[in-house]
Amino acid sequence: MYESEPKRVIFLIDNKSFYASVEAVARGYNPLKTILVVMSEQANTNGGLILATSPLAKKLYGLQANVSRQRDLPDEKHLLVVPPRMNLYIKRNLQINDIFRRFVADEDLWPYSIDESILDLTHSWRLFGDSPLAVAKLIQRTVRKELGLYTTIGIGENPVQAKIALDVYAKKSPDLIGTISYQTVPDKIWTITNLTSVWSIADRTAAHLNRLGIHTMYELAHANPYLLKAEMGIIGTQLFALAWGIDRTKLAKRVKVRSSSIGNSQVLPRDYAIQSEIELVIKEIGEQVAARLRHHHKQTSCISLGIGFSYAASEEAGRGGFSHSLRIEATNRNDELIAALLLLFRRYWQGEVIRNVAVYTSRLSADAGEQLTLLTPIAEQVHKSDLARTVDALRTKFGFTTVVYAKSKLRGGTAIQRASLVGGHNGGNSYE
Template sequence: MERWILHCDCNSFYASVELLSRPELRQKPVAVCGDPESRHGIILAKNEPAKAMGVKTAEAIWQAKRKCPDLVLLPPHRERYVHYYKIINEIYCRFTDRVEPFSIDESWLDVSGSWQLFAQSPKALADRLRAEVHGATGLTVSVGVSFNKVFAKLGSDYKKPDATTLITRENFKDILWPLPARDMLFVGRSAAEKLAGMGISTIGDLAAADEKALAAALGKLGHTLSRYARGLDDAPVRLWGEKEPVKSVGSGRTFPHDLVTAAEVHSALWALSDEVAARLRRHGVWAGAVQLTVRDASLKTITRQARLPMSTHLARDLADAAWRLMQANWREGEPVRMLTVTAQGITEEPAAVQQSFYEDAPRPDPRREKLEQSLDAIRGKYGKGAIGAGSILRKDLGLGRLSMEEKGGDEDDERAKGPL
């Protein structure tokens, strides 16, 4: 049986949702952005008129306004996006049980065994889905239809907004191979630069390149991209509700003001590590490595990683590792705009520690484990701000306030579950 995979991508999702309640702005350039006063001043989404003016997602607001002085800025409302996420994916689930969200506004559907029940062809089913989503929500969707997930994703990006693109075994070389290599899934800026250095500028070049050479330049990603470009992706679409294995857990903040002292930076790293550790424990997993991302006042960003001496889900271990990375890559007084702490090397059980004849091997700390579990219990009853490190009190780091306001009720339970 031939595989038929759909990739459904809501067009300008955040902006489109906001414009449902602001129809008078539809013909004007509009962008959804973070709070400029809190320095979360980047573009999160833009509508088609703003896109036509060169406004790009993730650029600073001042850059966007320089391109488009009349740009209308709207604040984000995550609860609205979650509401429409649920409605749209409920529609998808009427046609197949294999619905795998890729983000809050994108989902893959495997309709291999069901499309005949609803339409004359997989492409016709994609058109029907677009119509049903628009009828139920007022939002438009672009759909890629293909024989694997990667090509379906490229198809949904190929023509926007509100379009269906069919990519088959017969036409994919004509449609996809002329596209820039950077359009391939998982090709970021660094990978695109390395590919360009190898003389690879299109997806067709990527398909024709020597796989061993790609692996030598890009590691495991090189093998993956070679297979993707040649149409050999065979990854399944997960069942709706089937959880993806946790690969990393991170928390980051852009601060209200630049951090310049060691005390400020250390407090921020501790608070971020505490949040990451709590999420690790909630998922029942352990981290084997830590990644630190630092952005300075000029928006230059560096990323550094380090393996941990033993698996952990404790804030102290993550914070200590993040602080060591910070000390090795930062001089006190240099302004820090943003920090992110990410736990990597995730496992469902703590990894075994190699013993040594010459020195004591790192050991778990049962007392610390019990303490942090107690913090989880307090936060579960009174809210995330009920207890925290004393070092963040009275510091304007944008890390939240401590308070003893009891949480409870259906609204909090529903928000805690979340769809993502």
């Protein structure tokens, strides 16, 4: 029955406790034998967020693999806490992918996240060993030898099999390799009873499936696909295919993005209630988004502002926040974007205390030229545009904090402090 399905050799490779392992190796410790957590202590993390936990710390303290809070961490003297260095992890990720490129052609490698990559070895595995398993072991040894890091590998005949093999089997197997093929779907996928351990099924989807009387992957595979589709839409069909280990994705065929967008958001370090302070942050983020538009040579004609209320305010207001968009003349100028953002903010904000600000731009077009208006002198318009580009050039060359607006020094501004962060955490670049 699987005759017409694609049969490839797909590896999904994941770095075991990536950030924690990188930090252990940098200190000369074995990543599997160190009790270490990477903790971000930015002002907006409310005491500290655990970004990564070494395998031994997970085992000893029963810590979650994903982000948890400082308060959940035992205060125990054998536990080593280190700050994150995001730039170092990005560098390591690039080095790891360079190693993978020795085993596959460029078009057969897809970095999936900071610590996961998908490799299609269909055409190349025979060059490196007698079996895909032998090649997987060779890749593991190479990464370990050159970077000191342990990798976990899921092997499948398509990407979803490889992903499930990785998540459900490889992480628990002594050689850190898991394999699923069409033949072993009944043994390896149908036997899974914890639905949320399967890629793409989280709590809400699992609850939905439970309501349909589906509690295991076997039950999902034997459910009526038409019923699943009627109940859950296209996702229902996809889940059904997943239960049978079917995935027809052609990885080499790049998905064309229909409409890209550029935006930024941030969680504030404390609750903001004063209009001027909130508007200051909106302006800062607006300027950051405008600079990114200019950097990508794009203009936007639709801008959205998302505001998240603080916990108490959302209880009171009965909603978590608001998000609204506005169509504008295509632009990437600071003043025009900020004017639109403030218009949106003042129209919809009713004095709530807020904790979250997001600015997104969509309907992007090429930055081919500027639409001058009749109402402002041309010299003034050109001057504004030149000024923004000069500031951009200075920041590209010397760093963001070379020139900042005086307003960023006011109470509530976050731009200066955020300049050194990568993905919201300490980049560590000043230490390189």
